[in-house]
Amino acid sequence: MRIGTIESIWRYPVKGMRGEEIPHVYTAYTGLMGDRIYGVVAADGDPGHPWHTGRDQEEFVLYKACYNASEDLLLPSNLDATYSEWAPGIDPLYPDADAFKVNVETPEGAIYDDIENPEFIEDLEKITGRSLRIHASQRGIFDARPVSLISLSATAKLGEELGMHIDKRRFRANFYIEWDRSIQDDPFYELSLVGKTLKIGAWLEVSIVERDPRCTMITLDPDTAVATPKLLQHLGRKHDGDAGVFAAVLQRGRVNKGDPIFLK
């Protein structure tokens, strides 16, 4: 049964920095290709969550991170061959590590052509007063699960409840969803899908494994980094602190903007 559509696809080259909208992407068991490949580790960070993010430095969400070879990091070059010649599909070949190089632009307009350039970390350390280092992993650096989804109806309803416009980007999801309102009219429909399997597009299958418990990251305006704590307070008081859901990948595949979503 068709229940919705992929409204947009987003990935975040550097954990905690601004994301980029992409037209399509290969999604593996380890998440979207190119999603959260880099993270900044703080020496004084929580041992269980050592990442330097907007939770520590609000303006971090304004840093723009872009792959130098973004187009090469949407689909593996041999993807079609892995589908057609090997059932049920084998792991395609990802680009070499060099292809994942990321450039960063700070809110002040400073540009670093490679996040792994020591100058970037040195300057960030001066701004934050923390001892920091870059960590890179092609498998992606996620807090909880490799794929996250939230519907536009949920973000709109939260905005309506709070009497404010809520930019969907606050939620830093991979897939923003438009539910088919002719099927149901619950704006928070995704929360009821925990335990269910969805097929997205022609190939991807995901299991919705849990609701997404939110933190102060959603309080930060993605364009100004100004915090609105009442959003998180409202979520805690009226929605058990959850917004959107996490998914685990059951079948890898390409996803396109506009792809249909089916409930299996």
Added chain:
Amino acid sequence: MNQNDKEHDKASRLIIKSFRLTLDGENFVVPIAAGETLLQAALAAGIDAPHSCTQGRCGTCMSWLRNGGVLMSATRALSKRNIENGYVLACQSRPSSNDPIWLDFDL
């Protein structure tokens, strides 16, 4: 709840002081027991204080300590700026001085 828990619970509700709490423009006087966090006291008083993880991770109970002193078990959900602004995590905060406490959730 076993007998030991009951005794502990009873003991933990021995009120030692009260504090002022502001939420949605309303002011409350909240009794607090020995060992309790400000959030636990607020919830015990029936106040719908914002909270979620209660572990100091999510930041939902972040609030402004307008007066008084608290000791926090964890501050990981607070940014440097939050701390400079006097924000605390109610779920991690216990009174640390005799100064009157005023906790404001209307940020």
